[in-house]
Amino acid sequence: MTATTVDAPPPDLRLPKRRGVELSLLVCAVLIAVYGYIDVGLTKNGAVPPDAAGYGAGLGVLALLAHLAVRFRAPYADPLLLPIAVLLNGLGLVLIYRLDLETPKDQAAPTQLVWSTLGVALFIGVVILLRDHRVLQRYAYVSVAAALALMIVPIFFPAVNGAKIWIRVGGFSFQPGEFAKILLAVFFAAYLAANRNALAYTGRKIWKLQLPTGRVLGPIVAIWLLSVGVLVLERDLGTSLLFFGLFVILLYVATGRTGWIAVGLLLAAVGAFVVGSLEPHVHSRVQDWLHPFASIDAGRGPGQLAQSLFAFAAGGTLGAGLGAGDSILIGFAAKSDFILATAGEELGLSGLTAVFLLYALLVARGYRAGLALRDPFGRLLAIGLASILALQVFVIAGGVMGLIPLTGMAMPFLAQGGSSVVTNWIIVALLIRVSDSARRPQPEHVETGVIAPVVEADQ
């Protein structure tokens, strides 16, 4: 569209902000969650839960506040991110509330609601206070130091269920490794953004493999090794796998060096094999994966993975209906690591597919923001955060469904676990921020001090 008259100024090319879309989707998300809550009550007790209105109002207010923060501080943000997060979090609360009904002595939903509120508060805080994601680039080394500290501290606390990933102070416990994910993503993104050309184009070439100079690659490999080492010491394989995947994906996106990825995967495979054969905790997980019904044959009854598979199978295509399943048979960790089994049993393959697609949509919107952004740091950060979600969903969903060996990890937003919910809200806040930058109309002038975006050959 071009201006035809000289006098009239060209109309502003207004990109739609799509805040109205976000608001209406949020209403749907809250309604779906409240419907689930009521459905559970009707199935289990034959009555609408007395606090259904309060629950709906609480979730609605949280969603509204988050929406207002986005509307005023990140008006161009992707409209799908927040509703998906609210829906998944609301669904998670419903599933935990539903499992709470089976365990009257262990009520997890109220705590989870408090954590969710805190998560939304942090979400709002990040959206309001962080005006530009590029600020984070300056704190790359602070981030990595903090991340390492967070990962090392739990070593000094007693192990919980075989993994030393908890800090317990009084009755309060959290997993610092969860927060470390974001910090590491920030560091990887910042470092790779600054050094990607050096990584990709300098250094010696040995046969077909171009090695970067040690000066550039050294720090990143050292920090990666350190973080993975710490995790192996803490026996938290899920997070270890997550960090490795994150590192590989970001390195690939930053440099495009397929050869390194191949070498990395090879090393990972060798490492996984060695750890899997030698470390007893990991070895038993691999054995459980290969033979989920071994304990039944041995007369000890079904193990957790077998119970989880039973739950998924019981759901079938359409599911038993909320509140009508028996996933509580899984026992320990039914509300956290195995929460997906409850979704699978009570919502069926159809519901589970919907949940997976919600995650996929969340990841896709992150990638989309990454594609639209113009600064390498923002791109890498968006890809990193989205990949964290993707990998985490794959590792735990694949684990509880017998696709890969089971490693303890929280299903983002769904699973019980305060640190996880808070972390995921921060991840969504950062994605909101970068997507706002990606869709915001270009300012007329280029800010000084920022290098103009390089137009790449393959764009």
Added chain:
Amino acid sequence: MIRYIRRAAGFCLLLLVALLLNAARVQVFQAEALDDNPANRRTTISRYEQKRGDIVVDGRAVTGSRDSGEQLRYERTYRQGPLYAPVTGYASQTYGTTLLEHAEDDILSGTDSMLAPLPLWNEITRSRQPGGDVVTTIEGAVQRAAYNGLGGRKGAVAAVEPSTGKILALVSSPSYDPQELSGTGKAVTGAWARLNGSPRQPMLNRAIRQTYPPGSAFKIVTAAAALDTEVVTDIEAPTRTPEPYVLPGTGTTLPNEARGCRNASLEYAIRVSCNTVMAELGVRVGMAGMLDTVQKFGFNDDGLKIPSGVSRSNFDTSMTADQLALSSIGQYDTRATPLQMAMVAAAVANGGELKSPYLVDRTTDADGDTVTRNSQKSLHQAMNPATATQLQQLMVDAVENGTGTNAAIPGVRVGGKTGTAQHGIDNTGTPYAWFISWAHENGDGQPAVAVAVVVEDASADRADISGGGSAAPIARAVMRAALAD
């Protein structure tokens, strides 16, 4: 960079596809195998999630369900458990089900497709209907009379309505309370061990699952064979049988408890229970003839269901003459369940036509609407009607003038036959006392009831143990109860 981002996104898509395919694998393709895994408790949980349907006697449920508040929610309760245990069986969360609880489990637990208003829709939604009820043919008064008559002594009673085959009473004693086995846990396993370990075998259903040598009560079958094959044409004519009687092909003499059996008539032989006459008549009828008759009475049939399976009553199919002689007086390998002997009496009372015995009158859904209804079926024509008339006369004679006087009811036509069966090595065990009988009220078109009573451990001397002493009074009480209706 954009190309690499796209490839990384493609990788994420790959992960998604892997997850979805795997979900379909677990939830659709392997679902059935996983559902049927014996370690999967879901089938069990859903089975006990609702109240179990009831077993009904005289229009009143003799069972119930109790909300235990545990994972397996509803537990079975029984009103008058020991009285009806041989009918209901038990429905245990630990040990499964038996008897009616087992045979009608689909109705009681609500899985029977007939209970569903829309069967196909139920297949899709996998919903379970409320449990239906099983209405039995048992009459409470008859059952109680039999149970009280045995009074805790080892033994059993079976009573049937001859004209229809309805089972009016099925009692085994000593009995047990099936409610002790309903739930789970230590109390249940303890009760199980105690009941199974008890030397008195309270969980044995003696009425249909235990066979006894029928002794002299079997002589009615032999008499039927003799009359049907025309070995005997006149029940009052001498049978030309010797006393003492030497078993054919051996040097063994067969003793008589009764006197005057030499060359006695069939009528006299039944009245006083002559061994010699009936053994010789059995031999004269011959292997083929005896086998034909016993099978028409229901012996050697291991497929009889009422709907619980009834143990096979035995008459050997290949024997020497001396074995056949002993078998013809209910000894040697001849064995019968109390229900089988009640069927013998019923066939005589019903003019030779043996009705298939059954315990379930009808099944209903939870609202009381009938799902299935059993009707009388003829099992065999056990003998000619003329033979049956003559046997009725013989049995009435035995009650009025012979060994069965204890069973007589004034004003009612009662026919009966005693039996005393020795068992154990050299017959050292306490003999079993038998009495089979039927009662036909004057003026009624149909006989009211046929009964078989066996008392195992009536600890008394030989004369008193004889069916007339121990068993006949029980039979009389049962017949009175049946006639009172």
